[in-house]
Amino acid sequence: GENVEQHPSTLSVQEGDSAVIKCTYSDSASNYFPWYKQELGKGPQLIIDIRSNVGEKKDQRIAVTLNKTAKHFSLHITETQPEDSAVYFCAASISPSGGSYIPTFGRGTSLIVHP
Amino acid sequence: DAGITQSPRHKVTETGTPVTLRCHQTENHRYMYWYRQDPGHGLRLIHYSYGVKDTDKGEVSDGYSVSRSKTEDFLLTLESATSSQTSVYFCAISEYRGGNGEQFFGPGTRLTVL
Numbered sequence: 001g002e003n004v005e006q007h008p009s010t011l012s013v014q015e016g017d018s019a020v021i022k023c024t025y026s027d028s029a030s031n032y033f034p035w036y037k038q039e040l041g042k043g044p045q046l047i048i049d050i051r052s053n054v055g056e057k058k059d060q061r062i063a064v065t066l067n068k069t070a071k072h073f074s075l076h077i078t079e080t081q082p083e084d085s086a087v088y089f090c091a092a093s094i095s096p097s098g099g100s101y102i103p104t105f106g107r108g109t110s111l112i113v114h115p
Numbered sequence: 116d117a118g119i120t121q122s123p124r125h126k127v128t129e130t131g132t133p134v135t136l137r138c139h140q141t142e143n144h145r146y147m148y149w150y151r152q153d154p155g156h157g158l159r160l161i162h163y164s165y166g167v168k169d170t171d172k173g174e175v176s177d178g179y180s181v182s183r184s185k186t187e188d189f190l191l192t193l194e195s196a197t198s199s200q201t202s203v204y205f206c207a208i209s210e211y212r213g214g215n216g217e218q219f220f221g222p223g224t225r226l227t228v229l
Contacts, residue, residue: 006157034217043205043220044158045121089157100148101209102173103218107157 002027006106009095011014014114020110023090024072028065030092033073034103035064048075075080078111087111118142119221121206125226134193136224138206140186146209147189148218149173149181151202158205164189196228 004024013019019053025033031052031111036044050064057064061080066073073092077084087110093103118141128134135208138147148163150173162181178200180192180218193200208222 009155028181036220041223043222044218045205045220046217049217101211102160102163105158107155 002092002104004090004104006090006109008109009107010110010112012112012114013080015082017080019077019111021075021088021090021111022072023074023106025047025092026071027092028071029094032093033064033083034065034091035075036089036091038061038089044089052073082115083111085111085113119206119208119219121221121224122155123224124222125225127229128196129229130197131195134196135205136191136226138189140208142208142210142219144184144208144210149189149191150205150207152205152207153202161191167202177200181209198228199212200226201228202226
């Protein structure tokens, strides 16, 4: 089955700095890679996703890059703000096409942004 | 926010007692999932459902059972709770629209087994 490794487990940055979280996956058939943000006391929420036919995707201060050859993908947050402090999860799966959609999650990165 | 509620939100119980957690959705999504979240382990899938009365096991299904008799409700049962089942439990839903399978998560249930 799929195995997703996520690093670092904790990331501490100063407000305004950039933050990068990296994930690797094992199953070359995986083609859908979502990222979730979990604030304290809440459930995870999708913030950005990327498919394997795209190398990079941006949404304001957030970007995700994908290297299919190396089987790794990364989340980049620029100009970090204190409200970016949360736990971030990456996941990998085969894009749903009518069958079961079962993503495999990384273990999470706790991002702390210091004012 | 997607219409997902979980009940109870907090529960303390004793070892050996049965426990049922409920997930209710108002989105009419086909797929429903139960995860547990533990420090250092991220989100681990317990069971999932791909339709009414259609369920399958995830990676950590031992000691858990599920039922889905209606589209909107997905129940997770711990037949005889153990301390190792102390965790935060999340329900999630998803649907296929245009190839997207975004999962929406509920607020979680914190379960403590003494």
